Amino acid sequence: QVQLVESGGGVVQPGRSLRLSCAASGFTFSSNPMHWVRQDPGKGLEWVAVTSHDESNKYYADSVKGRFTISRDNSKNTLYLQMNSLRPEDTAVYYCARDTFGSFDFWGQGTLVTVSS
Amino acid sequence: DVVMTQSPLSLPVTLGQPASISCRSSQSLVYSDGNTHLSWFQKRPGQSPRRLIYKVSNRDSGVPDRFSGSGSGTDFTLKISRVEAEDVGVYYCMQGTHWPWTFGQGTKVEIK
Numbered sequence: 001q002v003q004l005v006e007s008g009g010g011v012v013q014p015g016r017s018l019r020l021s022c023a024a025s026g027f028t029f030s031s032n033p034m035h036w037v038r039q040d041p042g043k044g045l046e047w048v049a050v051t052s053h054d055e056s057n058k059y060y061a062d063s064v065k066g067r068f069t070i071s072r073d074n075s076k077n078t079l080y081l082q083m084n085s086l087r088p089e090d091t092a093v094y095y096c097a098r099d100t101f102g103s104f105d106f107w108g109q110g111t112l113v114t115v116s117s
Numbered sequence: 118d119v120v121m122t123q124s125p126l127s128l129p130v131t132l133g134q135p136a137s138i139s140c141r142s143s144q145s146l147v148y149s150d151g152n153t154h155l156s157w158f159q160k161r162p163g164q165s166p167r168r169l170i171y172k173v174s175n176r177d178s179g180v181p182d183r184f185s186g187s188g189s190g191t192d193f194t195l196k197i198s199r200v201e202a203e204d205v206g207v208y209y210c211m212q213g214t215h216w217p218w219t220f221g222q223g224t225k226v227e228i229k
Contacts, residue, residue, distance in 0.1 A: 045158075045166065045209055045220040061217055095165055102154030102213030105177070107165040 002026040002106045004096050009111030012086055022079040022096030022108055030054075030074035033099035036081045037107075038092035046092075049081065050099065064090075086115045119144050119212050123221035129229045136197040138224045140210035145190050147214070154213035157186055157195045160223070161206040169208075170195065202228060 008020040022034070036048040049060045049070040058070055069082040079096050091114050097104035120143040130136045146153045157170040168177050170186035173193060183198040197204055205228060210221040 044223045045160075045211075047218045047220070059216060100171075102148065102152065103156040103168065103171045103211070104158075104166075105168055105171070107167070109165050 004106055004108035006094065006096055006108045006111040009094065009113045011114045011116060013117050014087060014115055016086055017084045018086060018113060020081040020094055020111060024077045029077040034072060034079045035097045035099055035104065036070060036094055037097050038094045040092045088115050091115045118217060119215045119219050121210055121212055121219050121221035123210060123224050126222060126224055128224055128226045130200045130226060131229050132202060133199050136200050136226060138195045138208055140193045140221050142191045142212055144215065146212050147190065153189065155193050156211045156213065158209045158211060159206050160209065
């Protein structure tokens with residue numbers, strides 16, 4: 001069965017960096033684009049970034065462009081999100097999600113990132 | 118960006134009664150291939166989002182048939198024919214036609 005397991009969240013000071021990971025199993029990871037989506041506590045869902053199956057195309061939300069970098073290692077079945085220059089407004093639960101033609105069919109359980117001094 | 122507007126934002130319902138959530142997009146969600154990439158997700162407290170419906174009206178595997186999706190163009194609806202206690206949570210529509218993909222604000226379904 002498809003499984004996505006995020007890790008790497010935690011408490012970090014503003015301006016610092018953090019790298020999230022998403023370990024995938026139960027499907028051919030190298031075949032699907034993959035996304036990061038976040039949810040601010042008490043608020044709605046916000047799409048963050050996407051990478052194509054082979055990293056040839058990557059897109060970012062304006063709110064993270066220039067600060068976050070999405071990447072993947074298909075040999076390790078793992079998706080990453082490098083988050084630099086973190087701001088308090090980046091505080092959220094971060095989910096990785098599998099892309100299937102205009103939608104997300106599977107989500108991980110999420111990892112909480114808290115940006116606070 | 119395409120703005121997705123849901124209504125109502127809060128929906129108290131009686132067990133066994135129907136419920137309906139509206140989702141309107143600021144642009145048509147018909148893609149160049151003719152598909153309309155409008156999905157519905159359920160978010161229960163403490164759980165990750167779960168997709169219920171994709172491409173407007175296609176129910177995911179394991180989703181009870183009391184959930185149904187309909188609509189076209191810019192106007193979409195999620196219906197629950199008879200609300201059960203396990204349906205409590207927040208429901209989101211999402212468009213995957215235009216970049217960036219965007220979500221509605223969410224509709225909180227609770228039992229009266």
